[in-house]
Amino acid sequence: MQKILLVAGAALILACGKIKDVYVDNSIKYNIDWTAAADSSSSSFVNVYWNSTKHHFNNDNFGTVNQFDYWPEAHGLDVLVDAYKRTGSTMYKDRISAFYEGVKAKNGGRFYNNYYDDMGWHGMAHLRAFEATGDARYETSARELWQWIAAGWNDFDGGGIPWNHENTDAGRSKGIPSNGPAAIIAARRWQKYGAAEIVNGLNNLQWLERIYNWMKEHRVVQQSGRVFEKLSDPKGDxxxxxxxxxxxxxxxxxxxxxxxxxxxxxxxADWATSTLINSNNKVLSDWAEQQDHDVNLFKGIFVRYLTLLIKNKDLPESNRKRYVYFLRNSAQILWTAGAVKSPVVLFGYHWWQAPTESKVALRTQISACTLMESLALLKSEGYVE
Incomplete structure (x- = not known):
């Protein structure tokens, strides 16, 4: 493993001095094999970032371990599930299995965390892992995580689930990061378990209604679809x-x-794909993207849910075509301009610019791999030519 990490770093060092911001002419038709791109991206992700001793993900391609990197681990698990569902490979299934005890140990022997949003990412990913593999440990942890999250609801500021459980400003601060995942968990658990599951006196459909209505009323501009943290500050979008x-x-x-x-x-979706982009190339982008930062993972989360929207049978075809074009544009620019592909695939945090430093952070790699898996899935199901 160490040899792979050092070779990957050396290749980037050699390349970085020549890299500029690169823009791809989207009028050119790129003949990209999305399945092969996803294969090489996800296998590189496992080979370079997986800690084969401690059974969790390292923070970067040089093997750094950040003890408090709890929430990106959940999205790494999501990529493993994506790749396993697509390929059926035991390489991914074995790591999904090992992840459970490895990340649990890294987090102090349980999956409970001080931050409700962080537990939300794990709650979603664990339920997906259970459904993909049948590993009953993940069913148990997904249920426990949901119980801890639901317990965070309070009536301060009209309701909602806060950022963390402390009785401080942070503990009273509420937004989409903790409530969006919670609403998705409630919905999926309702669909899976029905009225049999009661948490803090409510069934999961009641939880979905409560959380969704709070988000829609407090964090969404109804006319435009804008989702905000602060209405007066678009840099919180x-x-x-x-x-x-x-x-x-x-x-x-x-x-x-x-x-x-x-x-x-x-x-x-219409608001985000026209607003949260690089104006030069229309690639998905958050304004604060930078080396080794939480924000670099945000795009992959958006991609996951836009992909599900594309697959919805009731989506108007005009919208479907527009969203497919949007994702394909971001993916082809990422693959042709935003990646180093030898000796392993590593991505830049701006999807139009290959890595400019030898270290590539975990968040950056997860986000890009999520996009590659999305294109492979959409290709396999006939949404991408």
Whole structure:
């Protein structure tokens, strides 16, 4: 493993002095094999970032371990699940299995965390891992995580689940990061377990209604679909917030068939794909992307839920084509201009610029791999030519 890390770093060092911002002419038709791109991206992700001794992900391609990097681990698990569902490879299944005890140990022997949003990412990923592999440990942890998250709801500022459980400003601070994942969990658990599961006196459909309505009333501009943290500050508009609100709306639509929720998802998708972008090349982008930063993972979360929206059978075809074009544009620019592909695949945090430093952070790699897996999935199901 160490040899792979050093070779990858050396290759980047050699390349970095020549790299500029590169823009791809999207009028050119690129003949990209998305399945092969996903294969090489996800296998490189495992080979370079997986800690084969401690069974969790390292923080970068040089083997750094950040003890408090809890929430990106959940998205790394999501990529493993994506790749396993696509390939059926035991390489991914074995790591999904090992992840459970490895990340649990890294987090102090349990999956409980001080931050409700961080537990939300794990709650979603663990349920997906259980459904993909049948590993009953993940069913148990997904249930425990959801119980801890639901316990965070309070009536301060009209309701909602706060950022963390402390009785401080942070403990009273509420937004989409903690409520979007919680709404998706409630919806998926309702679809899976029905009325049999009661948490803090409510069934999961009641939790979905409560959380979704709070988000829609407190963090969404109804006319435009804009999802915000602060109404007066567009620099608080993040791709992952738009993504999880879209995801919650879509799950609500699956359950109820009420077009109001599908239209909520569409409105936010239209707003995000026209606003949260690089104006030069129309690639998905958050304004604060930088070396080894939380924000670099946000785009991959948005991609996950836009992909689900594309696959919804009731989505108008005009919207579907536009969203497919948007994702394909971001992916082909990432693959042709934003990646170093030898000796392993490593990505830049701006999707139009290959890595400019020898270290590539975990968050950056996860986000890009999520996009590659998305294109492979959409290709396999006939949405991408």
């Amino acid at each position: 993040w791709t992952y917030n738009a993504g999880t609100y879209m995801g919650a709306a879509l799950e609500y639509y699956y359950i109820t068939g009420n077009k109001v929720y599908l239209n909520d998802a569409i409105k936010t």
